[in-house]
Amino acid sequence: MTQIVRTPHEGPRAASAKRPGRSAVSRRSVTLITGCVLSGMILLLALVSLFWTPYAPDDTSGGRLTGPGAGHLLGTDKLGRDLFTQLMTGSRIAVEAGLGSVLIAAVAGVTLGVLAAFAQGWLDDTLSAFLDILIAFPTLLLAMLIVAARSATLGSAVLAIGLAQSAVVARVVRILVKRVLAQDYITAARTSGTSWPRIVAGHVLPNIWPTLVVNLALQFGLAVLAEAGLSYLGLGAPPPNASWGRMLQEAQATFTTAPAGALAPGVLLVLLVIGVNLVADGLRDTLDPATGRRRS
Amino acid sequence: MGRYLLRRFAFLLVSLALASVVLFVLLRMLPGDPANALTSVGASPEQIAAARHSIGSDRPLPEQFTHWIGQVATGDLGTSFVSSLPVGPEVGSRLNVTVPLTLAAFVLAVLIAVPAGFVAAYKRHTWYGALLSGASQLGIAVPVFWLGMILVAVFALNAGWLPAGGFPPDGWNQPGEAVRSLVLPVVTIALVMSASLIRYVRSATLDVLGSDYLRTARALGSSFGRAMWRHGLRNASVPVVSVLGIELASTLLGAVVVESVYALPGLGSMLATGIAQHDYPVIQGVLFVSTLAVLLIGFAADLVQRIIDPRLRGRLSGGAP
Numbered sequence: 001m002t003q004i005v006r007t008p009h010e011g012p013r014a015a016s017a018k019r020p021g022r023s024a025v026s027r028r029s030v031t032l033i034t035g036c037v038l039s040g041m042i043l044l045l046a047l048v049s050l051f052w053t054p055y056a057p058d059d060t061s062g063g064r065l066t067g068p069g070a071g072h073l074l075g076t077d078k079l080g081r082d083l084f085t086q087l088m089t090g091s092r093i094a095v096e097a098g099l100g101s102v103l104i105a106a107v108a109g110v111t112l113g114v115l116a117a118f119a120q121g122w123l124d125d126t127l128s129a130f131l132d133i134l135i136a137f138p139t140l141l142l143a144m145l146i147v148a149a150r151s152a153t154l155g156s157a158v159l160a161i162g163l164a165q166s167a168v169v170a171r172v173v174r175i176l177v178k179r180v181l182a183q184d185y186i187t188a189a190r191t192s193g194t195s196w197p198r199i200v201a202g203h204v205l206p207n208i209w210p211t212l213v214v215n216l217a218l219q220f221g222l223a224v225l226a227e228a229g230l231s232y233l234g235l236g237a238p239p240p241n242a243s244w245g246r247m248l249q250e251a252q253a254t255f256t257t258a259p260a261g262a263l264a265p266g267v268l269l270v271l272l273v274i275g276v277n278l279v280a281d282g283l284r285d286t287l288d289p290a291t292g293r294r295r296s
Numbered sequence: 297m298g299r300y301l302l303r304r305f306a307f308l309l310v311s312l313a314l315a316s317v318v319l320f321v322l323l324r325m326l327p328g329d330p331a332n333a334l335t336s337v338g339a340s341p342e343q344i345a346a347a348r349h350s351i352g353s354d355r356p357l358p359e360q361f362t363h364w365i366g367q368v369a370t371g372d373l374g375t376s377f378v379s380s381l382p383v384g385p386e387v388g389s390r391l392n393v394t395v396p397l398t399l400a401a402f403v404l405a406v407l408i409a410v411p412a413g414f415v416a417a418y419k420r421h422t423w424y425g426a427l428l429s430g431a432s433q434l435g436i437a438v439p440v441f442w443l444g445m446i447l448v449a450v451f452a453l454n455a456g457w458l459p460a461g462g463f464p465p466d467g468w469n470q471p472g473e474a475v476r477s478l479v480l481p482v483v484t485i486a487l488v489m490s491a492s493l494i495r496y497v498r499s500a501t502l503d504v505l506g507s508d509y510l511r512t513a514r515a516l517g518s519s520f521g522r523a524m525w526r527h528g529l530r531n532a533s534v535p536v537v538s539v540l541g542i543e544l545a546s547t548l549l550g551a552v553v554v555e556s557v558y559a560l561p562g563l564g565s566m567l568a569t570g571i572a573q574h575d576y577p578v579i580q581g582v583l584f585v586s587t588l589a590v591l592l593i594g595f596a597a598d599l600v601q602r603i604i605d606p607r608l609r610g611r612l613s614g615g616a617p
Contacts, residue, residue: 269437270434277437
C-alpha cells in the first residue's frame with residue numbers, strides 16, 4: 001500500500017511525463033537547433049567550396065607543414081597545400097558520401113525489409129539468411145571488393161557503403177515491422193477487414209517511422225565515417241580530392257610535430273556526425289510526441 | 297526447444313551452403329586474372345596457360361566449386377597463389393590475433409555500455425545521466441582510426457607506456473608483449489562500440505520505464521528493483537541481444553581499420569592483402585571462415601533471444617513472431 005502512495009511522489013520524472021510542459025519543448029528545440037547549427041556549418045563549408053576556396057586545392061605554394069598563421073589559417077600539409085582549403089573540399093566529399101549512401105540504403109533497405117517482414121515460412125527464412133550473409137560482409141570489406149572490381153572512386157565507395165547499409169536497414173525494418181505485425185491492433189484491423197496495404201500505410205509505417213528516421217540518420221553518420229575509413233585505407237576518392245580520411249592518414253606520421261593536420265579533419269568529421277545525429281533526435285521527438293515526451 | 301534447435305541448425309547448414317555458392321560465384325566475377333599474379337610481366341601465352349592449369353582456373357566453374365567444397369569439408373582451405381602456403385594455418389594464426397582482440401573489445405564494451413546505458417536512461421534528469429548520453433553521442437561520431445591515432449599519440453608516443461603498434465613475432469609465446477600490444481586496439485574498438493551500444497541499452501530501458509506493465513507491477517506493490525528485475529530486464533534485453541549479435545559479427549572483420557592503425561596481423565588485414573593481390577584462395581578462405589562465424593553468432597543470438605522471450609518461440613529466426 002505504501003508503494004501506491006509513494007508513486008505520485010516519484011519526482012520530476014513522473015511529473016514531466018504527464019505534463020509536456022515548457023522544459024520538454026525547449027529541450028527538443030535546443031537539440032534540433034544545435035544539430036542544425038553544427039551540420040549547417042559543415043554544409044555551408046561544402047557549398048562555399050563549390051565556388052570559392054582560399055587557395056586552389058592543388059596549390060603547393062605554401063611552405064611545408066607551416067603552423068597556423070598569416071596567409072594560411074590552419075597552416076599547410078606536408079606538400080605545402082593549404083589545410084583550410086583541403087578541409088573545405090573534404091566537407092563536400094563527406095556530405096556527398098553521406099547523402100548518396102543513405103539514399104541507396106533507404107530505398108533498398110526499406111523495400112527489402114517490408115517484403116521480408118511479410119514473407120512467411122521458407123521465403124522468410126531465405127530472406128533473413130540473405131540479409132545475415134550481407135551483414136556478414138562488413139561495410140569496409142564489401143567496399144574493398146567493389147573497389148577491387150571497379151576502381152577507387154567516390155562512386156565505388158558510396159555504392160559499397162549504401163549496399164552494405166541497406167542490409168542493416170532491411171534487417172532493422174524487418175524486425176520493426178514484424179514486431180508491429182504481432183500487435184493486437186493489427187489482428188483487430190485484420191479481423192475488421194482492413195487490407196494489408198492499408199494496414200502498412202495506416203499502422204505499420206507510422207509505428208516504425210520514428211525509429212527508421214533515427215536509424216537512417218545514424219546511417220548517414222556511419223556512412224561519413226565509413227567513407228573516411230575507406231579513404232584512410234586509400235580506397236576512397238582519388239587525389240586531388242582531399243577526403244578527411246586521407247588527410248588524417250597523411251598527417252598520422254607527423255601527429256606530434258604538426259598536430260593541426262591530424263586534428264582538424266577529425267574534429268570536423270565529429271561535428272558533422274554529431275550534428276546530423278542531433279537533428280535526428282530532435283526530429284524524432286517532434287515526429288513522435290509520445291516517445292518524445294517519454295524520452296525527454 | 298529441442299526441435300527448434302534441430303531446425304535452426306539445419307537452417308544454419310543451408311545458409312552456409314548458400315553463402316558458399318554466392319561467395320564462390322561473386323569472387324569469380326572479380327576482374328583480373330589470378331594467373332597474372334603467378335607469372336612475371338610479359339609472360340608468354342603458354343606460360344599463362346600453364347599457370348592457369350596449375351591453379352585449376354581453366355576448368356569449368358561447377359568443377360572448381362565441387363573441388364573447393366570437397367577440400368573445405370576435409371578442413372583444407374586451399375593454397376595461396378601468391379605465397380604458395382596453405383591458407384588454413386595462416387587463417388588460424390590470424391585468428392589468434394583477431395579473436396582475442398574482438399572478444400576482449402566486445403566484453404569490455406558490454407561492461408561499459410550496459411550499466412552506462414541503464415544509468416543514462418534511469419537518471420536522465422541528473423547531470424551524470426546527461427553526461428553519459430552526451431559521451432555516447434560523441435563516441436558514435438568519432439572515427440575509430442582517429443581515436444586510435446590519438447590514443448597512440450597520447451599513450452604510446454608521448455607517455456611511452458604501450459607499444460604504438462605491431463604484434464610480437466612469436467605471438468602468444470610472449471604473452472606479456474602480446475597483451476601489451478593488444479591493449480590500445482582493444483580499448484579503441486571497445487570505446488567506439490560501447491558508444492553505440494549505450495544508445496540501444498538506453499532506448500530499450502526507456503521503453504521499459506515507460507511501459508504499462510512496469511507501471512502495473514509498481515501499482516500492485518512491487519518495488520522498482522523487483523519490477524525491473526522480473527519484467528524490465530527481460531523485455532529490455534531482447535532488442536539489445538540482437539544488436540549485440542550484429543555488433544560482434546561486424547567487429548570480427550570490421551577491425552581491419554584498427555588492425556591497419558596498429559599494424560596488427562589480423563584476419564582483416566589478411567583479407568585486405570588478399571583482395572589487393574587477387575589471391576582467390578585467401579579471399580575465399582577468410583570470407584568462408586568469417587561467414588561461418590557470423591552465422592554461428594546469429595545462431596547463438598537467436599537461441600538467447602528465444603530463451604529470454606517465449607513469445608518468439610515457433611519462429612525460426614529474427615525479431616518477433
